[in-house]
Amino acid sequence: MFKRLDENPEKLVTVTIEGQPIAVPAGETVAAAVLISGIGHTRTAPVSDTPRAPFCLMGVCYECLMVINGQANQRACREVVEEGMTIERQYGPGELAR
Amino acid sequence: MKADILIVGGGLMGFSTALQLAKRGKRCIVLDKESPGRHASGVNAGGLRQLNRHPAEVPLSVAAAEMWHNIESLLDGDCDTHFPGQIRIAENAEDMQLLEERAAMVHALGFEHEEIIGQQELYQLLPALVPHCKGGLICRNDGYGRPFHALDAFRRKACSLGVEYLSSARVDAIERKGNEWRASTPKGTFRAPVLVNCAGAWAVSGG
Amino acid sequence: MKNHYSLVIIGAGPAGLAAAVVAAEQGLDVALLDEQGAPGGQIYRAMESIPAGRAELLGAEYQRGRKLVSALRDSAVDYFPNTQVWSLNRKREIGLLCDNTPAMITADQVLLASGAMERPLPFPGWTLPGVMNAGAGQILFKAHGIIPADGVVLAGSGPLLLLLAWQYQHAGVNIKAVLDLTPMRNHLRALPHLPRALLAGHYLMKGMAYKKDLKQAGICTLHNVAELQANGKEQIESISFTHRGKKQTIETDLLLVHFGVIPHTQLARAAGCQHDWDSSQQCWSPQRDEWGNSSIDGIQIAGDGAGIGGARTAEHAGRLAALQAVNTLGLIEGWERDLLAREDRKWMREELHIRPFLDAFFHIPGKLLSVPDDGTIVCRCEEVTAGEIRTAVANGHKDSNQVKFLTRCGMGPCQGRQCADAVENIVAAAGGESIARGGHYRGRPPVTPLTLGQLASLDPGETE
Numbered sequence: 001m002f003k004r005l006d007e008n009p010e011k012l013v014t015v016t017i018e019g020q021p022i023a024v025p026a027g028e029t030v031a032a033a034v035l036i037s038g039i040g041h042t043r044t045a046p047v048s049d050t051p052r053a054p055f056c057l058m059g060v061c062y063e064c065l066m067v068i069n070g071q072a073n074q075r076a077c078r079e080v081v082e083e084g085m086t087i088e089r090q091y092g093p094g095e096l097a098r
Numbered sequence: 099m100k101a102d103i104l105i106v107g108g109g110l111m112g113f114s115t116a117l118q119l120a121k122r123g124k125r126c127i128v129l130d131k132e133s134p135g136r137h138a139s140g141v142n143a144g145g146l147r148q149l150n151r152h153p154a155e156v157p158l159s160v161a162a163a164e165m166w167h168n169i170e171s172l173l174d175g176d177c178d179t180h181f182p183g184q185i186r187i188a189e190n191a192e193d194m195q196l197l198e199e200r201a202a203m204v205h206a207l208g209f210e211h212e213e214i215i216g217q218q219e220l221y222q223l224l225p226a227l228v229p230h231c232k233g234g235l236i237c238r239n240d241g242y243g244r245p246f247h248a249l250d251a252f253r254r255k256a257c258s259l260g261v262e263y264l265s266s267a268r269v270d271a272i273e274r275k276g277n278e279w280r281a282s283t284p285k286g287t288f289r290a291p292v293l294v295n296c297a298g299a300w301a302v303s304g305g
Numbered sequence: 306m307k308n309h310y311s312l313v314i315i316g317a318g319p320a321g322l323a324a325a326v327v328a329a330e331q332g333l334d335v336a337l338l339d340e341q342g343a344p345g346g347q348i349y350r351a352m353e354s355i356p357a358g359r360a361e362l363l364g365a366e367y368q369r370g371r372k373l374v375s376a377l378r379d380s381a382v383d384y385f386p387n388t389q390v391w392s393l394n395r396k397r398e399i400g401l402l403c404d405n406t407p408a409m410i411t412a413d414q415v416l417l418a419s420g421a422m423e424r425p426l427p428f429p430g431w432t433l434p435g436v437m438n439a440g441a442g443q444i445l446f447k448a449h450g451i452i453p454a455d456g457v458v459l460a461g462s463g464p465l466l467l468l469l470a471w472q473y474q475h476a477g478v479n480i481k482a483v484l485d486l487t488p489m490r491n492h493l494r495a496l497p498h499l500p501r502a503l504l505a506g507h508y509l510m511k512g513m514a515y516k517k518d519l520k521q522a523g524i525c526t527l528h529n530v531a532e533l534q535a536n537g538k539e540q541i542e543s544i545s546f547t548h549r550g551k552k553q554t555i556e557t558d559l560l561l562v563h564f565g566v567i568p569h570t571q572l573a574r575a576a577g578c579q580h581d582w583d584s585s586q587q588c589w590s591p592q593r594d595e596w597g598n599s600s601i602d603g604i605q606i607a608g609d610g611a612g613i614g615g616a617r618t619a620e621h622a623g624r625l626a627a628l629q630a631v632n633t634l635g636l637i638e639g640w641e642r643d644l645l646a647r648e649d650r651k652w653m654r655e656e657l658h659i660r661p662f663l664d665a666f667f668h669i670p671g672k673l674l675s676v677p678d679d680g681t682i683v684c685r686c687e688e689v690t691a692g693e694i695r696t697a698v699a700n701g702h703k704d705s706n707q708v709k710f711l712t713r714c715g716m717g718p719c720q721g722r723q724c725a726d727a728v729e730n731i732v733a734a735a736g737g738e739s740i741a742r743g744g745h746y747r748g749r750p751p752v753t754p755l756t757l758g759q760l761a762s763l764d765p766g767e768t769e
Binding site for chain 1: 448
């Protein structure tokens, strides 16, 4: 679906997306990294369990809700990748962090 | 416009009153200052509770519970009602004493719906409760429904029986002329021999 | 961050940036709050970090932001990135999260410069993964140098569609088609506004230049397209549409849509600012005067959040609002304000010459806005369909708030941002109240999520 322009990023960080480690340019949003990774849907809608993915990428649609570092309901388009970050799909309404 | 009964307020009181009157062949008009269920009736917690009522309220709440348990026969919808029960919790021995006195009082009034439960049953029913509680007073057939949907179902049933209602029809003034009540609103003046004030929080300011 | 500022500006896009710099120059102590990590808003996003090569692909307009951003860095403005505002009231008490730490601050004047968002227009299949806004494509491009890999279809109506097509074409993206849903009759609609639009001719020239480039590059552009739908099971696989009476299908794993922009009014509404329905821009905009004064004393609104005028207009509006704030707070007299504002007032008038033409040309047809297909999801969060909304109207729920009560549309995480427009249009078309009379969802803080833990950790002294 998406690819990166050939730009030679200065710094890379490693995050895990759905269990897979991936090197991502520092400063990238989680949503961007996830779209590049090709996992397809990033969450399922709570009422019907249908797959959803980011829509607006500016923080107003709330479609990009993912579980980031164990915390549910994070807007992936507003979170910047950090070394060691875990990024997972959110199924339904999300669970409280324990 | 003339009717048998004017009802001020399109919340649950107003539409329930209208429905019961319409079932008995009366022509009713419901007047609401905004839209049906706009305030308390639309946004309350949905509780259907007999538990812990003031003694004067107990017979009424038990009769109401009977209706809520058979709501499909009154309306065309079930209001999404559920009856898992409600519990008043005793945290210590003094609380337990109060609950036992209450249970006795209700029993003496001739009602069986409130029952003492001990620690074991309390924690069977509420496993996530803090561990120091002693017991409780339960009403097993208490529950909850969806308030706005219930109001909507009352409104639609009432209207199907001929009740008329007007939204955005705030009653600005009420006066008595001879044998009639007259209610003036931005949508006209309405007249009836009987007027029922179901205007909730606005019941006093409504005159 | 201090507990109190003379002026707090919310939003670091062109309006907020321009306003902050002017206000600080005039001696006010100013805080500029922005939810992103770097200044620029959406239009000038990534201005400080973008590699030169990527910036060139975006075109000349984007470069304008450079001056605004560097002026901020040279100024005495207290700039707080990564700051979300979750509440604002008439007393100008501001609830915020700064790097996820909650705080309450106050201000003598508040300027809302939260900008606009794309009009969310439901059509069959729009919730499928792989369907996104054109603005989303732009953000990926600007901020991250990410472009479509396997081709893209662009569809909708509005200047941003053309701009993105041009930017993509220059970056070597395979544009499978540009589907323009602008109805032909809009040409006639816009004609009376053309003379005035020529006064801001640079816009028209630019538009024509983009179109010429696309044509020369052989990009397939279809006009007067209708009945757009996205098809697929787990994600988009193709799109269908009608063109010249014939149904066509194009395979694609990415569809970017655009149907204009509308003010993002969530915070202004929650604060209690009055809004009016603007039928030419087909959106709600806050009541305000030329200086950005809203219906609430001490709260001003400027930029696209006040009404769509574009980036250049937003700069001028920001400066006017700042000068007004400086005047309101007694640092300059009215005549000084007027004198200092002369250039910006003049340029703003010039920029606005294009608006009636653009608004008419890109007027979205009512039929499209009222989501004719019953099965189309309108409220994405709560999954409420157009058919359910029409049924609610038929059963006596005559405005968007009543429909919200009954169906839960507008009650999900986005709090009605993505469905309000469509719901209001559907309700009006189905015999409910007109949009102007029926109103918008009632909104209350918090306008952005915060946890109970964050709320509870607010210093009680700060909430007095």
